[in-house]
Amino acid sequence: MLQHFHVNTPLLESVSMSKMAGTAVYLKMENCQPSGSFKIRGVGHLCQQLASRSKGVVCSSGGNAGMAAAYVARKMGLPATVVVPSSTPPLVVRRLQEQGAAVKVAGKVWDDANAEALRLAETEQLTFVPPFDHPLLWEGHASVVAEAAAALGPGARPGAVLLSVGGGGLLCGVVRGLKDAGWADVPVIAMETVGADCFNAAIKAGELVTLDDITSEAKCLGAKTVCRRAFELSQSGEATIISELVTDQEALRAVQMFLDEERVLVEMACGAALAAIYSGLIPRLQAQGRLPTPLRPLLVIVCGGSSINMEQLISLQQKLQS
CATH class of the missing domain: 3.40.50.1100 (Rossmann fold)
Incomplete structure (x- = not known):
């Protein structure tokens, strides 16, 4: 029998983030994985x-x-x-x-x-x-949605799933997981930082794009070209994907607020997804008609990260807030 190396991570409701988003926010705490991320x-x-x-x-x-x-x-x-x-x-x-x-x-x-x-x-x-x-990676990542669906219980459906995009592996896995859960119509809000935005650049260009360089401090989002499958999903109508960008400063602020409010330290790459809530993006998307009002609960994949500690956080603060 195949052994699982990952653990079933907690699904936590965030009261403070729910208040900001105007709907319940559930956090899938992938930072709790043995290796520190999804x-x-x-x-x-x-x-x-x-x-x-x-x-x-x-x-x-x-x-x-x-x-x-x-x-x-x-x-x-x-x-x-x-x-x-x-x-x-x-x-x-x-x-x-x-x-x-x-x-x-x-x-x-x-x-x-x-x-x-x-x-x-x-x-x-x-x-x-x-x-x-790789398809086997996406198959493994799909388990994050299966767990969230089981934890939310029968009949529950998220209004959207929020995640960060680097090379696009998590996005491909989540879309697969949504299909498996019968949630194929649930929109995915795919967040990147300016300067590590190969997915957003591909969507704007209508074709795969290779960035000249990675200028964002969210180094773990730092693929210069997104995987072809992620780009195809954005074009094919198989999934509703909303691609959005935040600045490094917004991602860092999200990391700081998450640490203060949820008592968890995550890296900048994860801060990109959290910034969708902390920067007020959700009400903006609703005002633009891209998300419904009222909105069902939001599922945020807290992807975690192994490249952060207090010393690293202070160094980012000095670099980005000076």
Whole structure:
């Protein structure tokens, strides 16, 4: 029988966020996963399918996919190599090493690290663990919606699901999970930060776009091109996807408010989704007729993040609020 590496995370109602949104807000606390983020759902599922007889795994990551791959490989008794870009905080490198992974730094952004990980997979016969672009990852991530549906109970339906988009793996998984739950018509509000907005840029251009550079401090959203499947979902009518941007300052403010009000520290990439509530986006979307009034409860995927601690938070505050 396949073993799950992820845990069934709490679904918590936030009174303060509900007040701001004008409807009940439920938080799916993926920060509680053993690796610190939702990534373990898909990575665990993929590794079980592909890596059980492997010499080891290799993953390219700005942090969270690497943490998930390192955790799962350790549990499976496999060696793990995680290739990270030079922009990765030392905190993440240390945590990856604590999980037993060998860490290699390659290039400036994730795309550079990914090229090196693909090379290692080929030359050393390792199982390549992509951070977001694989159907097995999406299949694993879909479990987050199944859990939320079970916790909300029969007959309950969210008015929208809020999540952050980096490479688009969580978005693909959530759309699949919504279909499986019979919620295919529930809109998904896909949040990115300005400067790490490859999904929004693709929607505006009507085709996949590769950003020149990642200029946002939300480094874990830092894919220069969104996965093709995420873009196809935005165009095909299979799902209602509302793509929105917030500034780094708004994402950081959301992280700070979430820490104050919910007593949980998450990284900037997660702050992008939370900022949809804290920046007043929900009433704006209702005023534009893009969300209904009254609105059913909102489901927020608190994706978590392993690249944050108080020292990192203070450093972001100094950088972005100066």
